[in-house]
Amino acid sequence: MSTATPATPAPEFDLGAELHAPELYQPVSDTAHSVATFDDIGPREIAFYREHGYLAVREAFTPAEVSAALAGLVDLIMGKNPAFNGITFEAAAKTILPTLSAEQRQDAVRKAWHFVNFEPRLKAISHHAKLLAVAKKLIGDKEPEMFQDMALVKPPRLGREKPWHQDHAYFDYPLGTPVLGVWIALDAATIENGCMQLLPGRHREGPITHFQRRDWQICDNVIMGTKSVAAPLPPGGLLLFDGLLPHGTPHNSSANRRRALQFHYAPAGITKTTAEERMKHFGSEGKNVTC
Numbered sequence: 001m002s003t004a005t006p007a008t009p010a011p012e013f014d015l016g017a018e019l020h021a022p023e024l025y026q027p028v029s030d031t032a033h034s035v036a037t038f039d040d041i042g043p044r045e046i047a048f049y050r051e052h053g054y055l056a057v058r059e060a061f062t063p064a065e066v067s068a069a070l071a072g073l074v075d076l077i078m079g080k081n082p083a084f085n086g087i088t089f090e091a092a093a094k095t096i097l098p099t100l101s102a103e104q105r106q107d108a109v110r111k112a113w114h115f116v117n118f119e120p121r122l123k124a125i126s127h128h129a130k131l132l133a134v135a136k137k138l139i140g141d142k143e144p145e146m147f148q149d150m151a152l153v154k155p156p157r158l159g160r161e162k163p164w165h166q167d168h169a170y171f172d173y174p175l176g177t178p179v180l181g182v183w184i185a186l187d188a189a190t191i192e193n194g195c196m197q198l199l200p201g202r203h204r205e206g207p208i209t210h211f212q213r214r215d216w217q218i219c220d221n222v223i224m225g226t227k228s229v230a231a232p233l234p235p236g237g238l239l240l241f242d243g244l245l246p247h248g249t250p251h252n253s254s255a256n257r258r259r260a261l262q263f264h265y266a267p268a269g270i271t272k273t274t275a276e277e278r279m280k281h282f283g284s285e286g287k288n289v290t291c
């Protein structure tokens with residue numbers, strides 16, 4: 001694994017926001033199953049993905065591809081494309097944003113959204129031929145269509161948790177649509193800086209009720225005490241995961257950056273359903289459950 005990327009020293013932030021209970025992220029193992037490259041994904045790996053709901057690829061992209069994607073992301077964050085306004089900052093940094101230098105603002109960003117049409121270097125990685133070929137296999141040999149692009153930045157010390165959830169709970173696609181999440185590490189992702197944690201195999205249990213708490217999430221009580229698998233990755237490594245796989249990432253408690261890209265793919269041409277229909281499966285209304 002390559003060295004972690006430390007941040008420029010930034011002011012102390014008031015984290016104020018609810019920090020999660022440490023017991024929510026207790027990986028029993030940091031050995032998410034992985035292969036070295038896209039070329040190593042054959043029928044056995046596809047079968048592993050179907051059974052466990054994920055597969056990691058340690059060296060999916062070359063250092064040059066990672067550098068290009070990172071440079072594209074940093075340019076967007078630094079405001080080099082004035083037409084792009086898809087940056088969201090960490091809530092805890094909002095009040096002091098005007099006092100931060102451009103470099104320090106980089107370490108206050110939480111998310112960048114909908115950027116592929118503004119930044120060719122990010123479009124290139126999201127449409128990488130080997131990635132699309134694997135995506136096609138994982139969604140049932142259908143042409144993949146990317147329907148969501150985001151960068152998840154999780155700044156040092158400041159980057160908040162992304163509570164446990166199933167991505168399908170956010171998407172108005174009919175249940176049964178094969179949704180593939182692709183999470184790409186641009187920095188070394190470690191347990192300390194908030195790499196992905198997963199509940200392997202639990203995608204096969206179907207939708208789990210979500211609640212609006214720290215986020216749109218699975219109830220903490222459902223997760224508390226459950227052993228997870230962590231998926232640390234080197235820069236250029238990626239995680240492929242099923243849209244129904246419960247996953248989450250803890251607060252970045254380290255001094256290192258954890259910048260990642262996340263893309264979602266589904267078969268091209270799927271007709272979307274409605275939010276009401278989604279909530280029948282993922283919402284709590286009428287289900288006699290509390291959180």
Ligand SMILES: O=C(O)CCC(=O)C(=O)O
Nearest residue numbers: 152154162167248249260
């Ligand atoms: O990168 C992260 O911290 C979490 C990403 C994630 O699970 C999501 O946005 O759905």
